[in-house]
Amino acid sequence: MKTLRVLGSTLLLQMKQSFVRPMFRFCLIANPILNTILVYEMFRNSGQTDFAAYAILGAGLMGLWGCICFSSAGDLNRERYSGTLSQIFVAPAGFQTILWGKVLGNTLLSLGTLLFSWLTAKLLYGASFPIRSPGYLLLAFLAAVGCFLSVSVLAAWLLTLSRKTTLYMNVIEIPVILICGFVFPAEQLPRWAQILGMVLSPTWAVKLLRMAVAGVPDRAAFWRAFGTLAALTALYLVLIRLLYGEIQKQVRIRATLEVC
Amino acid sequence: METVVEVRDLKRTYTVTKGFWRREKRQVTAVDGLSFTVERGEIFGLLGQNGAGKTTTIKMLITLLAPTGGLCRVLGYDTFGQERAIRGRINFVFGGELxxxxxxxxxxxxxxxxxxxxxxxxxxxxxxxxxxxxxxxxxxxxxxxxxxxxxxxxxxxxxxGLMNDPEILFLDEPTVGLDPLGARMLRSLIARLREQGKTILLTTHYLPEAEELCGRIAILHKGRLLALGTPQELKEQAGQAATLEDAYVRLVEGAV
Incomplete structure (x- = not known):
């Protein structure tokens, strides 16, 4: 109960804090709108049919990832500069629980990017978003949320080790969008980039969502991708568990919780 | 009397890196072999120039920083390794608006x-x-x-800082930047907390404030303990100084 209270109040605090920031509102609302227009126009002239779902999903996911990057990681830096990071780090609730609450709040709020992306395509282009396998989509969506949560917590933990959080979050944003195939199929990338993409769980989350939207004629392929995503998410969770104690020690040894 | 804070031969160094291409690492010592104890119910002051090691010492005591060496115990537990037994029973306030x-x-x-x-x-x-x-x-x-x-x-x-009704409250320059009325209000609040039996470890640059509030005071200089005692003992130690401020200046200047 105590843990749930901490999770709930951190989630609400995070949503409140994030939404009042103009940069977050830009990432949440303006970014998916612009992305949708750009991606839609790119695909419109590509000669491909049935590209609307691809553009909507891709632009929405780009926005989602942007929000997650600039919030889960950036918020630690903001807390560092506002002097609250040290307060929450030593609170008896445990930094791990607080971090999960923050990431959960950000991720739930950031899912709005998918809605704004769909609305943009619908209102500007009259595009439809036919979902061929709604049941599979629900499953894929839940798995994707779990995937993004685990990636965010892992990234946030690693970023507590350094004060150069802003630099790192900028470095990871675009490469992940490209390597994980958010906007175009990852199969078009060089082999080495594809291998890198395979160990990143968002690649599989994107693949699952696309399959579910387009329809799942090959169920075995869907479950293989689902299994891979579940395994990678589990691996990230194990990594978080293993790193948790060591990173807690290291941030106290390196004194990275505050600004010098 | 029960000892609630025990610091023995405490050390803390920071690694500072310089340069972009050829990164140079340098060790800076913030606390260098510090020893003192704090008893339950007392207001204990830590005084010293900027960079004397006051804030670093507090950060080690509140489990925010790891000591590089020595003993650092709060309520009988090591601050590095047994922090979970400490965190719910203490709290801290840093001066300023953060x-x-x-x-x-x-x-x-x-x-x-x-x-x-x-x-x-x-x-x-x-x-x-x-x-x-x-x-x-x-x-x-x-x-x-x-x-x-x-x-x-x-x-x-x-x-x-009082939300969890802490047994020990660490205050790092709580009156910094306050107007005289605000500072007086805060001092009377600290005195009231003392009456309630709270243990308070306070750092400040305002020596009259330390003299008014603290039962015992440790003066730090370059990470080391320069003097320790009641305000009266410190004045005597500095050759019958009239005020704590005079005593402080004589002791610190004598150490430079």
Whole structure:
């Protein structure tokens, strides 16, 4: 109960804090709108049919990832500069629980990017978003949320080790969008980039969502991708568990919780 | 008397890196073999010039920093390794305007930190009302903290630091930048906490404040203990100085 209270109040605090920031509102609302227009126009002239779902999903996911990057990681830096990071780090609730609450709040709020992306395509282009396998989509969506949560917590933990959080979050944003195939199929990338993409769980989350939207004629392929995503998410969770104690020690040894 | 803080031969060094291409690492010693104890119920002062090691010592005691060497115990537990047994029983306030969620109201800040310290909801809400009254913010509790003056933020910090009814409160320059009335209000608040039996470890640059509040004082210089005793003992040690400020200046200048 105590843990749930901490999770709930951190989630609400995070949503409140994030939404009042103009940069977050830009990432949440303006970014998916612009992305949708750009991606839609790119695909419109590509000669491909049935590209609307691809553009909507891709632009929405780009926005989602942007929000997650600039919030889960950036918020630690903001807390560092506002002097609250040290307060929450030593609170008896445990930094791990607080971090999960923050990431959960950000991720739930950031899912709005998918809605704004769909609305943009619908209102500007009259595009439809036919979902061929709604049941599979629900499953894929839940798995994707779990995937993004685990990636965010892992990234946030690693970023507590350094004060150069802003630099790192900028470095990871675009490469992940490209390597994980958010906007175009990852199969078009060089082999080495594809291998890198395979160990990143968002690649599989994107693949699952696309399959579910387009329809799942090959169920075995869907479950293989689902299994891979579940395994990678589990691996990230194990990594978080293993790193948790060591990173807690290291941030106290390196004194990275505050600004010098 | 029960010893609640025990520091023996405590050391803390920081690694500073310089340069872009050829990175040079340098060790800076902030605390260098410090020893003292604090008894339950006393107000213990840590004085010293900027960079003397006061804040670093407090950060090690509140489990925020790891000591590089020596013994650092609070309530009988090591601050590095047994921190979970300590964190719920202490709290801390750093001077200045940081450490508050400015886009939350004063009340919501206290509520959130109450949750982080696992204060049961009923007790938490009752305590918030009491604390807002104690720090004279009862009329402003529902306003956003970003609209508060510096003094109000400082008082809110004190309320936050008392949310878990800590056995030991660490105050790092709590009156820094406050106007005279605000500083006096805070001093009377600290004196009231002493009457309630709270143990307080205080750092300050205002020596009259230390003389008024502290039972014992440690003067630090370049990370080392320069002198330790009651304000009266320190004045005697400095050759019958008239005030603590005179004693402090003589002791520190003598060490330079």
């Amino acid at each position: 450490g508050i969620y400015r886009r939350l109201s004063g009340r919501d800040n206290l509520k959130y930190f109450g949750n982080l310290y696992h204060v049961p909801p009923e007790l938490r809400d009752r305590r918030i009302d009491e604390l807002l009254r104690l720090v004279e913010l009862e009329q402003d509790g529902d306003r956003l903290a970003e609209t508060y003056s510096k003094g109000m933020l400082q008082r809110l910090q004190i309320a936050r």
